[in-house]
Amino acid sequence: MEGWVEVAKTTEIPDGQCKSVIVEDRMLAIVNLAGEFHAIDNICTHAYVELCDGMIFGDRIQCPLHGAQFNIRTGAVEAPPAYEPLKTYPVRVVEDGVLVRVED
Numbered sequence: 001m002e003g004w005v006e007v008a009k010t011t012e013i014p015d016g017q018c019k020s021v022i023v024e025d026r027m028l029a030i031v032n033l034a035g036e037f038h039a040i041d042n043i044c045t046h047a048y049v050e051l052c053d054g055m056i057f058g059d060r061i062q063c064p065l066h067g068a069q070f071n072i073r074t075g076a077v078e079a080p081p082a083y084e085p086l087k088t089y090p091v092r093v094v095e096d097g098v099l100v101r102v103e104d
């Protein structure tokens with residue numbers, strides 16, 4: 001499993017919640033959507049704000065500063081003022097560990 005980094009235990013991120021982690025100098029948001037884990041950049045593409053401090057509803061995360069919304073599965077912008085999508089990262093669950101892989 002080269003290149004994969006364990007960033008959390010499945011039990012530490014409840015459904016609809018987010019954990020901020022740093023992997024290879026990138027700050028990621030690890031989100032639990034109904035037991036499915038997703039990894040996206042934790043920094044809004046509009047300004048330097050942590051998205052984990054915002055709200056999660058459905059499969060969207062809302063920026064706490066100006067309210068842009070992003071799709072947690074795809075990183076796509078769902079509502080302005082941000083217009084650049086978030087980067088997403090592959091996630092695996094192995095036993096009780098949540099693993100991500102960060103590539104350039």
Ligand code: FES
Nearest residue numbers: 044046063066068
């Ligand atoms: S900083 Fe996120 S919408 Fe402005």
